[in-house]
Amino acid sequence: xxxxxxxxxxxxxxxxxxxxxxxxxxxxxxxxxxxxxxxxxxxxxxxxxxxxxxxxxxxxxxxxxxxxxxxxxxxxxxxxxxxxxxxxxxxxxxxxxxxxxxxxxxxxxxxxxxxxxxxxxxxxxxxxxxxxxxxxxxxxxxxxxxxxxxxxxxxxxxxxxxxxxxxxxxxxxxxxxxxxxxxxxxxxxxxxxxxxxxxxxxxxxxxxxxxxxxxxxxxxxxxxxxxxxxxxxxxxxxxxxxxxxxxxxxxxxxxxxxxxxxxxxxxxxxxxxxxxxxxxxxxxxxxxxxxxxxxxxxxxxxxxxxxxxxxxxxxxxxxxxxxxxxxxxxxxxxxxxxxxxxxxx
Numbered sequence: 001x002x003x004x005x006x007x008x009x010x011x012x013x014x015x016x017x018x019x020x021x022x023x024x025x026x027x028x029x030x031x032x033x034x035x036x037x038x039x040x041x042x043x044x045x046x047x048x049x050x051x052x053x054x055x056x057x058x059x060x061x062x063x064x065x066x067x068x069x070x071x072x073x074x075x076x077x078x079x080x081x082x083x084x085x086x087x088x089x090x091x092x093x094x095x096x097x098x099x100x101x102x103x104x105x106x107x108x109x110x111x112x113x114x115x116x117x118x119x120x121x122x123x124x125x126x127x128x129x130x131x132x133x134x135x136x137x138x139x140x141x142x143x144x145x146x147x148x149x150x151x152x153x154x155x156x157x158x159x160x161x162x163x164x165x166x167x168x169x170x171x172x173x174x175x176x177x178x179x180x181x182x183x184x185x186x187x188x189x190x191x192x193x194x195x196x197x198x199x200x201x202x203x204x205x206x207x208x209x210x211x212x213x214x215x216x217x218x219x220x221x222x223x224x225x226x227x228x229x230x231x232x233x234x235x236x237x238x239x240x241x242x243x244x245x246x247x248x249x250x251x252x253x254x255x256x257x258x259x260x261x262x263x264x265x266x267x268x269x270x271x272x273x274x275x276x277x278x279x280x281x282x283x284x285x286x287x288x289x290x291x292x293x294x295x296x297x298x299x300x301x302x303x304x305x306x307x308x309x310x311x312x313x314x315x316x317x318x319x320x321x322x323x324x325x326x327x328x329x330x331x332x333x334x335x336x337x338x339x340x341x342x343x344x345x
Contacts, residue, residue: 007051008096011060011115016332029115040115084232090243091235094210097203106204109133118272120259128256132200143200145256146193152184157195172251213247266312267325
């Protein structure tokens with residue numbers, strides 16, 4: 001069986017925190033938020049030297065398969081995996097490992113990433129992922145890449161490292177859910193990492209841990225190893241972190257320092273796009289006067305900001321959203337209160 005590295009790219013979800021630009025038909029991963037290309041295309045280009053197209057799977061919502069194939073025409077058709085219903089990352093990654101084990105054997109190394117991240121130092125990113133995959137094979141472990149924090153961030157989970165295994169590779173002492181501000185400061189001071197969601201393992205090692213630790217997924221996989229519809233219908237939705245990683249004693253963490261961002265909100269674009277001398281981040285026809293630290297996206301119109309600070313403004317298709325950088329993280333809560341006629345634009 002082949003020992004070539006495989007990449008699994010998670011590309012589901014609707015990206016509600018980028019409303020009104022993101023929609024169920026054109027979610028965050030299909031938008032050019034960081035470069036001139038869709039974020040999925042950026043991800044695949046970053047991963048190409050690590051795992052070629054024949055060894056890359058993209059898992060996505062069934063409704064997005066045609067759009068994914070249009071963005072990634074180099075992928076074999078059966079490498080774009082349609083999830084019949086959202087069932088959590090544990091089910092998605094277990095199904096991917098199951099497919100790879102069938103195609104390439106249980107020893108095939110797998111790297112799992114998300115389709116909607118930004119990375120500053122691509123060479124360091126690739127080197128770290130390759131090192132993580134090598135460590136997963138050598139140690140028969142589940143390896144995660146923990147990002148060395150640039151700040152105390154309450155929007156991310158954290159990883160507390162434990163004993164040194166070798167070099168910079170350490171055991172995971174525990175995973176920590178998104179903290180409040182004071183707790184985040186303490187975690188950064190204590191040397192904890194951001195939980196990036198970058199994982200490395202072999203197909204067999206992940207499947208073994210799913211079987212032992214994840215009753216939400218394991219019975220469905222045992223009963224339906226070749227029937228995706230039946231498998232996804234039978235599983236209980238759970239995140240890989242909760243269903244497997246927090247329950248496993250085989251977790252290792254490798255630090256990453258390559259300028260990673262999950263680009264979780266409109267405000268986060270200030271860290272990954274070019275800013276002007278006053279910290280403003282424009283996209284489209286935008287003019288700033290006596291304004292600073294604003295993120296503005298304009299399509300088909302012109303936005304003028306005068307004497308304002310810390311705003312997020314999105315204007316397109318006759319719709320304008322105005323909020324603050326802080327409240328931009330709450331757009332899902334906003335959408336839950338809006339009439340369908342407004343949400344659908």
